[in-house]
Amino acid sequence: MTTRPIQSDALLTDKHGFYTRDGGVSVGIYAGLNCGFGSDDESVAVAKNRDLVSSSLGLSERELATVYQVHSATVVHAVGPIGEPTPKADAVVTMTKGLGIGVLTADCAPLLFRDPTTNCVGAAHAGWQGALKGIGPATIDKMVEIGANRREIHAVVGPCISQKNYEVGAEFLERFLNDDPNHKQFFVNGSEGKYQFDLPAFCLHTLQGANIANASWTGHCTYADTVRFFSYRRSTHMKEPDYGRQISVITP
Helix, strand or coil: CCCCEEECCCCCCCCCCEEECCCCEECCCHCCCCCCCCCCHHHHHHHHHHHHHHCCCCCHHHHHHECCCCCCCCCCEEECCCCCCCCCCCCEEEEECCCEEEEEEEECCEEEECCCCCCCCEEEEECCCHHHHHHHHHHHHHHHCCCCCCHHHHECCCCECCCHHEEEEEHHHHHHHHHHHHHHHEEEECCCCCHHHEEHHHHHHHHHCCCCCCEEECCEECCCCCCCCCCCHHHCCCCCCCCCEEEEECCC
């Protein structure tokens, strides 16, 4: 089974990937490379899929560290494989060679980070809650804490739901405006009193405000591309009982 991850030249390394549905052994609504144990997919299939991801990066499955994501701004420093109980957090950073760190998404934004001067890397899961709480800058701060150079950090926002497909209500808008009235720039008017929220642009805004080398988005929308990506919102609109998760991984 061949995985076909999306990579970004901005990270200055080929030891990373925003993995898609391509490859994998899952079937049905999970068809392809579903890497989410939180789904109702067969656990054996999910484990095999994660092993395929690890192998593509020259790692064993045990060397792929992920966390129990809770839409927070909590960041874990991994110096080796993460054991049980899995920590509740939404980002992982490391400088340990041979260790892959990753996050799972299905419309939320995966963020990958790298400082090429120290080879410190980070991976973060940014849904709207985590993004608003500052998971991106928190990941950068943790990288700096363990030895990265802030001005050398490159960040990439991976495939996530785009503004065109992210309809929200007035209460959602109010949460962002209460945090900062300038956040209105990330919303446009939708239909019937609704709004369209620009998650990737908001993530880029928080990253660029952290004074790093650069931040970019791969430009892929998970909702729009049914072939390559799982999407929580799309599965809800299609009244499917569950959905798969794609994984994004980076290793020093």
